[in-house]
Amino acid sequence: MFKEFTKLRTFDVKFISTNYAKRNSEAAGITKKSDYYKNLGDAEENIDGKPREWNDALPYESIPGPKPLPLIGNIFRFLPFIGEYYNLPIREMYESFKTKYGNVVSLTGVGRPPIIFLFDVQDMEKHLRGAGAFPIRRGLGSLTHYRTVTRRDVFKDVPGLMSVQGIEWFKIRSVVNPVLMQPKAAQQYIGSMDKVANELIENIRFFSKQNENSEMPEDFQNELYKWALESIGVIALNKHLGCLDLNASKDSEPQKLISSVNEMFLLMYKLDILPSIWKYIETPSWKRFVKVLDFITETLSKHIDEVFTKTISDDVPEDQLNILQKLTKQDRHIAFVMVMDMLTAGIDTTGKTMAAALYFLAKNPDKQQCLREEVYNNLPEKNSSVTKEILNNSPYLKAVIKETTRIAPIAVGNVRTTIKDSVLGGYKIPKGTELISMHIVTANSKHFKDHEKFMPERWLRTEDSDYSYKNVHPFAYQPFGFGPRSCIGKRFANLELEIGISKIIRNFELSWAHDDMVFSGNFLYGVERPLKIRVKEL
Secondary structure (H helix, E strand, C coil): HHHHHCCCHHHHHHHHHHHHHHHHHCCCCCHHHHHHHHHHHHHHHCCCCCCCCCCEEEEHHHCCCCCCCCCCEEEECCCCCCCCCCCCCHHHCCCCCCHHHHHHHEEECCCCEEEECCCCCCHHHHHCCCCCCCCCCCHHHHHHHHHHHHHEEEEHHCCCHHHCCCCHHHHHHHHHHHCCCCCHHCCCCHHHHHHHHHHHHHHHHHHCCCCCCCECCCCCHHHHHHHHHHHHHHHCCCCCCCCCCCCCCCCHHHHHHHHHHHHHHHHHHHHHHHHHHHCCCCCCCHHHHHHHHHHHHHHHHHHHHHHHCCCCCCCCCCHHHHHHHHHCCCCHHHHHHHCCCCCCCCHHHHHHHHHHHHHHHCCCCCHHHHHHHHHHHHHCCCCCCCCCHHCCCHHHHHHHHHHHHHHCCCCCCCCEEECEEEEEEEEEEECCCEEEEEEHHHHHCCCCCCCCCCCCHHHCCCCCCCCCHHHHHHHHCCCCCCHHHCCCHHHHHHHHHHHHHHHHEEEEEEHHHHHHHCECCCEEECCCCCCCEEEECC
């Protein structure tokens, strides 16, 4: 597969990037022809030149932000007891950056190169549209080092989409996009996901009978992680991992895998976000990270190898193959790495989003009833199966998911590195600067009327009031990123959520009898307290 890419001339790169952008315009969030050509023009601009407004812009060094102290920089601000940002909910911290320093904020002196935060939607659009045909999104150093150095014997020259840039990134993405980013490719797994959702329904029914208030247990979030892993398992491998088996022990392989993934994200935060010297010395956190990643890699490799050993006849229809088999027909090693990433990344992300959606529906019974009316029309019986036609006729369900990811996005911002000198917010931004577009702030701000309210109606095409998303700048809300490097798994994540939420709302009425939920997170944003939702059988 890679041989055809080994000698790419300038013309070849331009031709590939142009056609790649055309084929993936929907994935890039581009719906109008004019938007496509604008984006392509930005991508092909001479990246070595200076923008016209460069000479009139303020110096990069003058970008405001928390002032570092000699020797210790800004590290003290994140330390226990004395740090103003220690234990401050992450959204509040970024909102305080914007309030105190403005739309462009620089954070220096935290043991890594400066980070520039963007809070203005115009700057976000300019930056993201100018990211080029091969946008640079630096992977986390810890994961990249593990795959390219520590376990290079396993991952070889394909460490994954998060760890490569430029042509190397394009090689992988061009193989996986037709399999993972096309709507039809995801829809063929609806039946399998429906069966997994039925298992979750039965478990919820069981838990409701264990409590006099029909309340979910304190670790119900973990049950949603199990559902997410089981769902992605049947998609990627056509294999039930047994995650939702109520008789399984607490140290079962699926549970250990879930716990390891949770710990992996925590360790990434310690190694890559907080100040750390792991790159120079093998710290306890780094050693633990390698041990956790080794378990995840070995466990998932075993399941992937089991699929590899099965012979697939050439005449088997495409719609009967799992993701691993489809990708293997293109490149075996890319298939291995991508399925490993799907199984790893699909647990916390989808599980946390499901938890947030159920909480918002429980807290807003009127919105829950609106959704239930739609679900009742589509699923006349409790055990009715979800189909492609049903999901295509579920606008309010899709609106619920969009509103959930507006208020509580898994990723708080989108990271890109500038490929050319730019001017943003009136400041010079040199080529090679890492910027984060802080969508969690813009999506929870004045851009959306009554932004603090859970209002799925704002996402309906039929909505014409001041609440409608049509009145909002499109870059105020980007839960899956933008452009060619938008989330590769968004089709499957949305499909899992649509099916799971439909089945739950068809079977149960949800309510909430506790203080308002706290949302935060060091690495992934989500609920921080026990998800003790009350359910009533319908």
